[in-house]
Amino acid sequence: MRRELDLLDALRLLIGGPVVLVTARWRDQEDVTPVIWVTPVSRRPPLVGLAVHPSRHLHDIIRYAEEFALNIPGPDLLNHTHYFGSVSGRDVAKLEISRLPTFKGHQVDAPLIEHCIAWIECGLEDALRLGDHTFFVGRVVAVQAEREAFEETWLVGERQYRPLHYLGADWYGVLGERLRAQLRTDEEGGIILEEPGKDEEEEEKER
Amino acid sequence: MRRELDLLDALRLLIGGPVVLVTARWRDQEDVTPVIWVTPVSRRPPLVGLAVHPSRHLHDIIRYAEEFALNIPGPDLLNHTHYFGSVSGRDVAKLEISRLPTFKGHQVDAPLIEHCIAWIECGLEDALRLGDHTFFVGRVVAVQAEREAFEETWLVGERQYRPLHYLGADWYGVLGERLRAQLRTDEEGGIILEEPGKDEEEEEKER
Numbered sequence: 001m002r003r004e005l006d007l008l009d010a011l012r013l014l015i016g017g018p019v020v021l022v023t024a025r026w027r028d029q030e031d032v033t034p035v036i037w038v039t040p041v042s043r044r045p046p047l048v049g050l051a052v053h054p055s056r057h058l059h060d061i062i063r064y065a066e067e068f069a070l071n072i073p074g075p076d077l078l079n080h081t082h083y084f085g086s087v088s089g090r091d092v093a094k095l096e097i098s099r100l101p102t103f104k105g106h107q108v109d110a111p112l113i114e115h116c117i118a119w120i121e122c123g124l125e126d127a128l129r130l131g132d133h134t135f136f137v138g139r140v141v142a143v144q145a146e147r148e149a150f151e152e153t154w155l156v157g158e159r160q161y162r163p164l165h166y167l168g169a170d171w172y173g174v175l176g177e178r179l180r181a182q183l184r185t186d187e188e189g190g191i192i193l194e195e196p197g198k199d200e201e202e203e204e205k206e207r
Numbered sequence: 208m209r210r211e212l213d214l215l216d217a218l219r220l221l222i223g224g225p226v227v228l229v230t231a232r233w234r235d236q237e238d239v240t241p242v243i244w245v246t247p248v249s250r251r252p253p254l255v256g257l258a259v260h261p262s263r264h265l266h267d268i269i270r271y272a273e274e275f276a277l278n279i280p281g282p283d284l285l286n287h288t289h290y291f292g293s294v295s296g297r298d299v300a301k302l303e304i305s306r307l308p309t310f311k312g313h314q315v316d317a318p319l320i321e322h323c324i325a326w327i328e329c330g331l332e333d334a335l336r337l338g339d340h341t342f343f344v345g346r347v348v349a350v351q352a353e354r355e356a357f358e359e360t361w362l363v364g365e366r367q368y369r370p371l372h373y374l375g376a377d378w379y380g381v382l383g384e385r386l387r388a389q390l391r392t393d394e395e396g397g398i399i400l401e402e403p404g405k406d407e408e409e410e411e412k413e414r
Contacts, residue, residue, distance in 0.1 A: 040258065043256040079391075180378055
């Protein structure tokens with residue numbers, strides 16, 4: 001079940017590095033393209049940045065629409081995600097062909113994709129040329145996520161509610177475990193940090 | 208065993224969204240801080256961008272040094288990574304306290320951290336103010352990775368050679384599986400995309 005999140009949660013949805021399906025709509029044109037080069041860039045205000053090549057159809061639509069949405073897919077959308085990256089919205093109506101249902105966002109006109117596990121709506125703040133790509137800076141205006149997927153952080157619970165990561169070529173990854181860091185102090189309050197590669201026997205004792 | 212990689216491999220090392228330990232050295236000062244807001248931004252030339260808050264010690268050192276290194280840790284450095292993010296280099300000599308050995312980079316003066324699994328050396332190209340953070344744009348000048356960790360993409364093989372991802376608070380994640388996308392076509396060459404939530408029975412048949 002989807003629920004509304006705080007705007008700042010957008011930053012945590014993105015930090016683990018999931019692939020995002022960027023949707024945008026301008027007049028009668030819409031596009032969906034996976035974008036991998038995405039990161040939060042500011043907390044106050046909450047801003048995200050994404051690098052898009054100027055040759056992409058998505059590039060023009062974001063320019064004109066001045067808004068976009070980030071849809072975060074889980075592993076169920078592996079092949080859809082790859083497909084959206086392998087054809088151009090100039091040639092085919094990708095969303096239509098995919099037959100994935102969409103729903104209306106709260107703040108932007110870009111379609112939000114059902115079966116994704118989190119959604120971030122953004123208004124375009126800035127577009128900078130960095131090298132051969134355009135770096136679009138978006139201001140977060142609405143955030144939703146599946147309850148089973150995210151609660152303060154990604155929960156890494158049931159597999160279908162874990163975000164999909166892109167590794168390159170036709171390879172993707174899914175998080176397999178969630179680890180909690182611990183900072184331990186010695187009797188004098190100093191930090192105890194284990195050196196990697198230490199005695200396995202010793203590590204065994206600590207468990 | 209470490210080996211040299213192509214400069215463009217830096218972009219693939221970063222796309223899955225691993226946490227990076229950023230090191231920089233200026234005169235007698237050095238710092239190491241985990242940075243989560245990192246992304247490639249250009250292919251030609253290969254550029255990466257990272258957002259760092261101006262209050263950070265690391266911020267000043269990168270400004271002065273005009274170069275830095277990204278060290279990608281695996282799960283063995285979970286507690287080290289968290290520690291590096293919880294104290295300021297203004298107060299303590301983090302690298303020294305950690306007792307992690309370092310080695311010399313090929314192109315930059317920033318120390319590279321042993322026990323990490325990949326290393327990207329960068330020269331500073333630009334520093335942009337985006338919201339409340341500075342977005343440092345670095346040009347990739349040298350790349351290395353452990354042979355067991357990366358070969359064209361992250362291999363997601365032996366656990367110690369998988370990159371660490373940050374999820375928020377004191378939670379981290381590690382990739383658990385590597386999936387290969389497949390685009391299947393029907394007899395007429397159309398794309399076959401399964402709709403999520405389709406008949407389980409039908410899916411069963413395909414396995």
